Amino acid sequence: MARRPLHRQLFSELRASIAGGTLRGGARLPSTRDFAQQRGVSRKTAEEAYAQLEAEGYVERRVGSGTYVCELPLPAKRNARLEGRRTLSARGRTSGKSMACVEPLEIRAFAAGLPALDHFPIATWQRLVSSHARRLDTSALVYGDPAGDPALREAVAAYLGGARGVHCDASQIVIVSSSQEALHLLAHLLIDPGDAAWLEEPGYYGARAALTSAGARIVPVAVDDDGLDVAAGVALAPHARVAYVTPSNHYPLGASMSLDRRLELLAWARRSDAWIIEDDYDGEFRYDGRPLTAIQGLDPAGRVIYVGTFTKSLYPSLRLGYAVLPQDLVASFVAARTQVDGHPPPFLQRVTADFITHGHFDAHLKRMRALYRERRDVAVRLLSRHVELGPANAGFRVVAFTRGDDRDLAARGARAGLDLPTLSRLYIGKPRHGLVLGYMGLTPHALAQSVKALAKLV
Amino acid sequence: MARRPLHRQLFSELRASIAGGTLRGGARLPSTRDFAQQRGVSRKTAEEAYAQLEAEGYVERRVGSGTYVCELPLPAKRNARLEGRRTLSARGRTSGKSMACVEPLEIRAFAAGLPALDHFPIATWQRLVSSHARRLDTSALVYGDPAGDPALREAVAAYLGGARGVHCDASQIVIVSSSQEALHLLAHLLIDPGDAAWLEEPGYYGARAALTSAGARIVPVAVDDDGLDVAAGVALAPHARVAYVTPSNHYPLGASMSLDRRLELLAWARRSDAWIIEDDYDGEFRYDGRPLTAIQGLDPAGRVIYVGTFTKSLYPSLRLGYAVLPQDLVASFVAARTQVDGHPPPFLQRVTADFITHGHFDAHLKRMRALYRERRDVAVRLLSRHVELGPANAGFRVVAFTRGDDRDLAARGARAGLDLPTLSRLYIGKPRHGLVLGYMGLTPHALAQSVKALAKLV
Numbered sequence: 059m060a061r062r063p064l065h066r067q068l069f070s071e072l073r074a075s076i077a078g079g080t081l082r083g084g085a086r087l088p089s090t091r092d093f094a095q096q097r098g099v100s101r102k103t104a105e106e107a108y109a110q111l112e113a114e115g116y117v118e119r120r121v122g123s124g125t126y127v128c129e130l131p132l133p134a135k136r137n138a139r140l141e142g143r144r145t146l147s148a149r150g151r152t153s154g155k156s157m158a159c160v161e162p163l164e165i166r167a168f169a170a171g172l173p174a175l176d177h178f179p180i181a182t183w184q185r186l187v188s189s190h191a192r193r194l195d196t197s198a199l200v201y202g203d204p205a206g207d208p209a210l211r212e213a214v215a216a217y218l219g220g221a222r223g224v225h226c227d228a229s230q231i232v233i234v235s236s237s238q239e240a241l242h243l244l245a246h247l248l249i250d251p252g253d254a255a256w257l258e259e260p261g262y263y264g265a266r267a268a269l270t271s272a273g274a275r276i277v278p279v280a281v282d283d284d285g286l287d288v289a290a291g292v293a294l295a296p297h298a299r300v301a302y303v304t305p306s307n308h309y310p311l312g313a314s315m316s317l318d319r320r321l322e323l324l325a326w327a328r329r330s331d332a333w334i335i336e337d338d339y340d341g342e343f344r345y346d347g348r349p350l351t352a353i354q355g356l357d358p359a360g361r362v363i364y365v366g367t368f369t370k371s372l373y374p375s376l377r378l379g380y381a382v383l384p385q386d387l388v389a390s391f392v393a394a395r396t397q398v399d400g401h402p403p404p405f406l407q408r409v410t411a412d413f414i415t416h417g418h419f420d421a422h423l424k425r426m427r428a429l430y431r432e433r434r435d436v437a438v439r440l441l442s443r444h445v446e447l448g449p450a451n452a453g454f455r456v457v458a459f460t461r462g463d464d465r466d467l468a469a470r471g472a473r474a475g476l477d478l479p480t481l482s483r484l485y486i487g488k489p490r491h492g493l494v495l496g497y498m499g500l501t502p503h504a505l506a507q508s509v510k511a512l513a514k515l516v
Numbered sequence: 517m518a519r520r521p522l523h524r525q526l527f528s529e530l531r532a533s534i535a536g537g538t539l540r541g542g543a544r545l546p547s548t549r550d551f552a553q554q555r556g557v558s559r560k561t562a563e564e565a566y567a568q569l570e571a572e573g574y575v576e577r578r579v580g581s582g583t584y585v586c587e588l589p590l591p592a593k594r595n596a597r598l599e600g601r602r603t604l605s606a607r608g609r610t611s612g613k614s615m616a617c618v619e620p621l622e623i624r625a626f627a628a629g630l631p632a633l634d635h636f637p638i639a640t641w642q643r644l645v646s647s648h649a650r651r652l653d654t655s656a657l658v659y660g661d662p663a664g665d666p667a668l669r670e671a672v673a674a675y676l677g678g679a680r681g682v683h684c685d686a687s688q689i690v691i692v693s694s695s696q697e698a699l700h701l702l703a704h705l706l707i708d709p710g711d712a713a714w715l716e717e718p719g720y721y722g723a724r725a726a727l728t729s730a731g732a733r734i735v736p737v738a739v740d741d742d743g744l745d746v747a748a749g750v751a752l753a754p755h756a757r758v759a760y761v762t763p764s765n766h767y768p769l770g771a772s773m774s775l776d777r778r779l780e781l782l783a784w785a786r787r788s789d790a791w792i793i794e795d796d797y798d799g800e801f802r803y804d805g806r807p808l809t810a811i812q813g814l815d816p817a818g819r820v821i822y823v824g825t826f827t828k829s830l831y832p833s834l835r836l837g838y839a840v841l842p843q844d845l846v847a848s849f850v851a852a853r854t855q856v857d858g859h860p861p862p863f864l865q866r867v868t869a870d871f872i873t874h875g876h877f878d879a880h881l882k883r884m885r886a887l888y889r890e891r892r893d894v895a896v897r898l899l900s901r902h903v904e905l906g907p908a909n910a911g912f913r914v915v916a917f918t919r920g921d922d923r924d925l926a927a928r929g930a931r932a933g934l935d936l937p938t939l940s941r942l943y944i945g946k947p948r949h950g951l952v953l954g955y956m957g958l959t960p961h962a963l964a965q966s967v968k969a970l971a972k973l974v
Contacts, residue, residue: 062674062677062678063678066678066679070681070813073681073809073813077814113808114775114808114809115774115775115776116775130775130776130779140817140818140842140843140844141786141817141818141819142786142789142817142819143789144789144818144842144844144845145706145757145789146705146706146845146848147704147705147706147707147708147711147730148708149704149705149708149730149852150704150705150706150848150852151848153705153848153851153852153855159854159855159858160662160851160854161659161854161858162659163658163659163661164658165658171659172658172659175654175657175658176654178654178657180652180653180654180657183652184649184650184652187649187652187863188646188649188650191642191645191646191649192642192646194638194641194642194645195638196633196634196636196638198833199633199636199638199831199832199833199834200621200622200623200630200633200831200832200833201619201620201621201629201630201832201833202832202833203621204618216520219520220520220521220524221524223528223531234857235693235857235858235861236857236858238854238855238856238857238858239856239857239858242855242856242857246605246607246608246729247604247605247607247608247611248603248604248605248608249605250605250606250607251709251731253605264855267855268855271704271855272605272607273709273731299603316573317572317573317574317588318573318588321588328599328600331600331601331602331603350571350572351531351572355528355531356535359598359599359600360598360599360602361599361600373657373658374657374658374659374660374858375656375657375658375659375660375859375861375862375863376657376861377857377858377859377860377861384598384602385598386598386602387602387604390604390608390609390611393611393618394607394608394611396617396618396619396696397611397617397696397700397722397725397726397729398696398697398700398856398857399692399693399694399696399697399700399835399856399857400617400619400693400694400696400697400832400835401833401835402835403693403833403834403835403861403864404833405645405833405863405864406861406863
């Protein structure tokens with residue numbers, strides 16, 4: 059970067075002296091000639107610094123008399139300490155604590171966030187990025203479509219129709235930065251402060267943060283082996299505005315929601331004019347049985363909003379996900395997103411669209427499914443010798459139930475270099491204790507080492 | 517994209533028949549051999565479709581007897597019509613209407629959104645993008661820092677210190693997708709529902725949308741030639757939590773806030789433990805007088821949050837802006853942003869950091885300042901023959917005051933192919949009428965044509 063011009067430095071210095079009270083109101087500054095000589099700068103530089111001070115109202119220049127510091131209502135005492143009550147909103151105070159959605163910056167046992175990036179087809183991707191870089195021209199610099207790049211929306215619609223049983227066309231797809239952004243937007247779009255919202259208990263912290271930020275009264279609804287207990291939800295809050303569910307692979311316990319429950323949930327939503335947010339965050343990766351298709355595909359009444367992400371299926375720093383909306387919600391959702399982040403950056407959307415339409419995405423998913431299945435097998439085999447495990451038919455993690463308080467275990471894990479996300483923090487009511495163990499980024503060798511370290515702790 | 521596999525197509529079709537009631541509970545499906553023959557597919561394909569139906573609970577396969585549709589509690593009538601009350605939140609209903617921040621997708625007279633992109637140094641930029649594309653490796657795929665790329669934060673801190681008199685170091689900079697995202701996050705971080713917030717009257721619709729979304733009670737505060745009338749704000753709402761200001765170049769009227777007013781505002785904020793959001797959305801572009809430095813630089817008490825953007829100084833589809841926060845707000849702001857969009861995509865942040873540190877940014881700003889000054893001169897000269905203009909010492913637009921209702925004029929403009937953003941929509945109380953005319957993207961020739969068309973309407 060070009061060096062900061064000398065006259066700006068001098069201006070800032072003089073301004074600081076005035077604002078700080080070193081140069082008081084009425085004080086006379088040296089002439090620009092004297093000042094230039096004192097500082098070893100050109101007269102022009104000194105003149106520019108003085109002119110800026112005058113333009114901003116710090117000094118007054120009287121012809122034939124000199125330059126005087128103005129009388130300014132400056133704070134009596136100047137120090138660089140943050141002062142007074144530093145009041146955040148209730149949301150702000152909460153978000154700074156437990157509800158942040160901070161993800162790991164490197165692959166660590168047993169944090170769940172990072173896919174096996176060393177298996178990403180980086181050469182293919184790089185070739186596509188370079189090709190788009192070569193074709194960049196000024197037409198690519200204008201604002202993008204706030205709903206997302208049209209080619210990517212088409213590609214996502216085709217993928218979701220084929221692979222996930224989602225019934226939609228491209229006009230219902232909105233590209234977002236992540237499923238988290240979709241949840242944030244949906245919560246604000248659908249929830250008025252005080253409205254009830256069903257959240258699976260235990261449930262995903264990102265959904266909880268989004269609903270809380272919108273002012274929802276969160277109603278934790280029990281989950282069993284068939285997924286969310288719809289009858290329990292109806293008993294607790296029949297008029298909830300929203301139900302948030304992870305039906306393919308419940309986060310974090312791993313149940314798959316049964317068809318009966320899915321239909322029961324849909325029937326309730328139709329009866330109560332409620333919305334269902336279906337978070338299919340890892341629906342691409344099922345190892346046992348076939349991938350269950352989406353609730354969205356069962357719903358002709360337009361009560362389901364389907365949310366997905368490329369964070370795990372491609373890579374996290376891509377920052378692309380998608381929401382599939384009933385036609386009549388699209389315009390409002392897009393308008394709300396213009397108020398939050400304008401629109402998604404188009405450049406890597408176009409690369410992603412090419413990656414999908416050229417068939418690389420399907421091939422990549424197939425390879426990764428095999429890789430993660432193998433890792434799942436190893437993780438379950440090794441872990442089950444030491445802990446009681448929940449189901450692990452899909453996704454990237456498995457819950458290990460613990461007898462004592464999981465926070466003690468996590469603290470001991472941290473000292474041993476292990477990241478052990480607790481199960482109890484995902485409950486609103488009385489928690490079960492356990493560890494939510496991610497394995498997707500860990501090679502069989504690393505898994506073996508990490509399980510050994512974990513075994514010593516339990 | 518790979519074609520959708522045949523067995524998935526068949527599955528979807530059968531599922532639709534079951535869900536739609538064409539195949540009723542108890543109905544017997546043909547054997548897979550018959551079905552394969554009917555459809556001209558392999559037995560294996562038919563088998564896979566049936567197996568998926570069974571896995572999802574639509575059919576039951578009885579050994580030696582056949583495949584039967586399950587009795588399911590399906591909705592009685594199936595149609596693809598959206599049904600019931602489609603209830604959005606109050607926010608959602610509003611955002612779908614006037615408050616969307618939708619920007620023009622092409623350069624049009626007199627929409628203000630798009631810079632003169634044909635003067636962007638596209639070759640230099642393309643070279644940097646290509647160079648980063650070549651260096652892409654898997655280490656770039658992990659989650660990025662939610663506060664932004666460290667190199668870009670350093671570059672922004674250095675630029676703002678030198679050019680805008682902002683006192684900060686890189687740790688106080690958070691990279692966002694746009695100033696709009698910063699406003700959205702700040703509103704949610706600082707405002708509890710019902711809290712008062714000062715907004716300039718008339719004022720920026722994006723700030724209004726952000727504050728409204730957070731539940732603020734918006735207090736419109738008059739603006740005169742010295743900027744926001746602080747005394748008026750104190751009289752209306754002394755205990756407001758936030759004041760939103762555009763002190764370099766008031767949006768949309770173009771006043772520059774005087775030093776006295778700046779100090780008065782700071783004194784109020786310190787006295788009332790309030791926050792000042794300083795939106796310096798076009799502070800880079802001042803044509804008359806020197807660019808005024810930021811309020812943030814006058815504030816040792818940490819009451820000011822400074823917001824800026826690369827949308828106008830580089831290009832809109834880049835999706836990069838920045839907030840400069842007092843040290844004690846950084847962690848909460850970053851935590852809140854992880855709940856909204858996780859983190860900004862790193863790839864183009866790195867390109868932008870290089871662009872700045874290699875000196876291209878300063879050179880570009882210098883060229884564009886000269887270009888926009890020339891366009892400003894032409895616009896003011898031509899427009900002032902027909903309409904009464906407000907000040908145009910900076911930025912990209914000028915207000916033309918009108919006698920009649922500006923909405924009528926805008927409607928007539930639309931029919932004549934002119935985009936005439938109204939002044940009245942930027943008021944909460946009794947409005948003045950006028951047009952907010954953008955000229956930045958228009959060549960002198962296009963300006964002359966457009967002013968001619970406008971002259972016929974006024």
